[in-house]
Amino acid sequence: MNIGEAAKASGVSAKMIRYYEETGLIPPAARTSAGYRQYSDQDVHMLRFIRRARDLGFAVEGIRELLGLWRDQSRHSADVKRLAMTHVTDLRRKIAELEDMAATLETLARACHGNDRPDCPILSELEAPADMQTD
């Protein structure tokens, strides 16, 4: 099948399929005599794998490792688990960061009158944070 059909079947856009090929995440597709890329059901299977890994927030480098393990029939599930848990740690760290931001902002917003007058603790905090030492 052509790239458009493979894109539709896998949920990976044609643009991204070409990009993944260019960056070596997937092997170069076979070509027709006219130069059209050809994809098998196997290929679509792989693309779907990639799509789902992306949906779970894996970066392309992580997916590269996942694909390697996937293809390796003698892999150790411990390696897969380690890869996944490392990613979970990254996610949790990012979540904590965002949560800190949200909590700070909510606290400030709760203290803001939200009326037609200009005074606002949100701006005050941005101007001169309360918890900041000598700057």
Place this chain on the structure above:
Amino acid sequence: MNIGEAAKASGVSAKMIRYYEETGLIPPAARTSAGYRQYSDQDVHMLRFIRRARDLGFAVEGIRELLGLWRDQSRHSADVKRLAMTHVTDLRRKIAELEDMAATLETLARACHGNDRPDCPILSELEAPADMQTD
């Protein structure tokens, strides 16, 4: 003061100060006859404001609005509050996304033996999702 000193004093790198100027987030700095950018304490104050807004996860466009409100002596604190709460909503949405990913991965990883054998529910899920709910 020169850009390097302003960078040190504000916590915004010289690179980023130039970038903010180029993109119109901050007004063009005054220049010496030799073309060096000059910054006042006022300017550093503004740069610190920007820095803190970045630390709270505001994108540059949001900071542009915050700066506008900050400078507007007749602003309504309601507008600031609205801006902040919109950002909180964005943060919470992103947090929920990441949380979903982390929870899914943790569930799968918990079911993975993590030993030297190849079978692994993480890879199985990537290969053919079971459409499992977070339990």
Place this chain on the structure above:
DNA sequence: CTTGACCTTCCCATGGTGGGAAGCCTTATC
């Protein structure tokens, strides 16, 4: 044989940041 949908490659943009090169400016030291 034309038309329209598809494919190809190539370039550009995003956002926010850093790296680095080539060349000018300033300041301190000799």
Place this chain on the structure above:
DNA sequence: GATAAGGCTTCCCACCATGGGAAGGTCAAG
């Protein structure tokens, strides 16, 4: 006054993952 060090300038490149779009080739249906 000369020289060296370090700061400044602009300009280009890179990241990551993705999309837009142009110019031109290909295929299938009418």
